[in-house]
Amino acid sequence: MVRTISTLIGAAFVFVLALALFGTVKTAIQEPAAETVEQVFHQHPADIDLPSAGLFGKFDNRQVQRGFQVFKEVCSACHSLKYVTFRDLAKIGYTDPEIKAIASQWVIEQPSVNPDTGEPATRKNSPSDRFPSPFANDVAARAANNNALPPDLSLITKAREDGPNYVHALITGYGTAPAALKKEFPTFSTPPGLHYNPYFANLNIAMPPPLTADGQVTYTDGTAATKDQMARDVSAFLTWTAEPNLDARHAAGIAAIIFILIFVFLAWGAYQNVWRDIKH
């Protein structure tokens, strides 16, 4: 009885799936899905092997500081960093007076209220403030950027597949669509205001190339500011903003693994000892 009912129910599901399978195969044969331009020409970022990558990875504070300089002089014109505070910069080696100076000299001020009139006003940043957004709100950001919203960068390296490599590849990967693309996909075009970039999901990105020339930023530590170097450094900085506790996490991890290995060793010994007279 159970067998009959279950066989009937099972057969019903299998039949409907067979019907669906027939439909899928028929469609696949009659109208095979053409490859899209993204499938053919989208490129995966190359590995830039930052010092923070890997099991024992640690931030190189000098590099992260250089990346912060790139962010400050280039990216921060359009992108916010709303989950990071100025005081967090202590973790990448800035001293308290330096942080105070960075905060108070930051071009964009914190929104506040005029204490006398109650009118909207701004005030200088202090170390406990989060990095202020360059635009008052999303509408203002879109209005200033050809209707595209520059994403917040605090978490960008965790919010994109293969994030640190992606950031580097994206900002150095601008160019013109290759001839093969135009031949294979004649309908593809890069509309005015957009820019061809094979690392961006749909190949046309609204962000103009942020790094246009070597030496765009003058590093204080003497490192040559090539475009590639600046891209690596800002990628290192954004890896830090997304995961500021990475150094502590890796250090704790090594200690934890050693501790647990000792535990496993002892537990194994206890197990062997308890079971020594019992075959199992």
Place this chain on the structure above:
Amino acid sequence: MSFPWAKHYEPKQPLMRWLDEKLPLPRLVYGAIGAGYPVPRNLNYFWNFGVLAGLALVLQIVTGVTLAMHYASYSGGAFASVESIMRDVNAGWFLRYAHANGASMFLLVVYIHIGRGLYYGSYKAPREMVWLLGVVIFLLMMATAFMGYVLPWGQMSFWGAQVITGFFSAIPLVGESIRIWLLGGFAPDNAALNRFFSLHYLLPFVIAGVIILHIWALHIPGSNNPTGVDVKGEQDTVPFHPYYTAKDGVGVGVFALIFAALIFFSPNLLGHPDNYIEANPLSTPAHIVPEWYFLPFYAILKSFTADFILPAKLWGVLAMFGSILLLFFLPWLDTSPVRSANYRPKLRIFLVVLLADVLLLGYVGGAEASAKNVILGQIGAAYYFAHFLIILPWISRSEKPVELPNSITEAVLAKHGGTSPAHTALKTDDDLTTKPALAN
């Protein structure tokens, strides 16, 4: 307790004697997971996973309760509060990564625990109730895990909630109204987030309650074992403590090792990058995928692409829930008197195929919906239902099992006799001084 030779709790200390008279809690623990619970002597490492699942639940509750102290269940601030936990709360990153990866570890050990039950026939008489309660726990876990994934209020949280609550709209006529009523709005928003938070906090304690029933029901027949043969006498069992507490210690260590590797070195491996983007109802992600542990079921849902009497969507939802609900009927679908698949040559092959099938469905569930993947998913889903509803009931009638050992002890000695004669010669006398099997 289960067997007449089970040891009884005899408190020696006056304080414990006093406590035992007033409230025999130590006695209960002693009988449940102490020396008072006789367990087959031949359990392999697959029997560690029940304890590991219990441990995972405790860890989830501890980290979860702590996280709830810092989390804001408000749709305008949930995402920022999670970031504040990651950045400003002492060891907050550890708590959150432990909780997020703890869910994966919990589901992983439970899947192995279920697989163990399927292979060794632990769902069969006299353990049907243990199995049924286990399926209830699994369903509660899935609900809890899904609601927990919504709480960070990232893109996958929001769109996952949108898709899953959309199942209710597959109900004919009243579906859409039910969906809106459950969500408290037309789309997931503050009302839904708060409902999910409330239930996500409640359900783990319901799970803990059902686990108590699960263990209670287990202790009536006692644990199954790799041969599936009933315990015949005292020589077949050892006390849970210290024998299996010691063995579970090793399992706990290996579990902790994998868990720590995930938390400290690859905490976002099993997550999705889109969940680090705050929920945005106006921007749909390119691929909406659930967490890895739901992928096989998601593949089944997506495989139903044809209308037949019912609309395709309703078939998909029915099949997805059916794929889990059919487990409730497993004890009666499999009528073979032999429990362990070690002695069922045909079932063994089909179970290996089932494992490969579930892994295939998992792959399809996460992959893009190309024609090739949809075809693989449809074949995989068909096998899943055929396995449980057609193949299993029929082979359990026709299959000729391999000869079973007479007892657990006999199987153990045969194993050792075959592989290490020297060791057996040393110990055989001791092992063969069997006490006569006690009649029940």
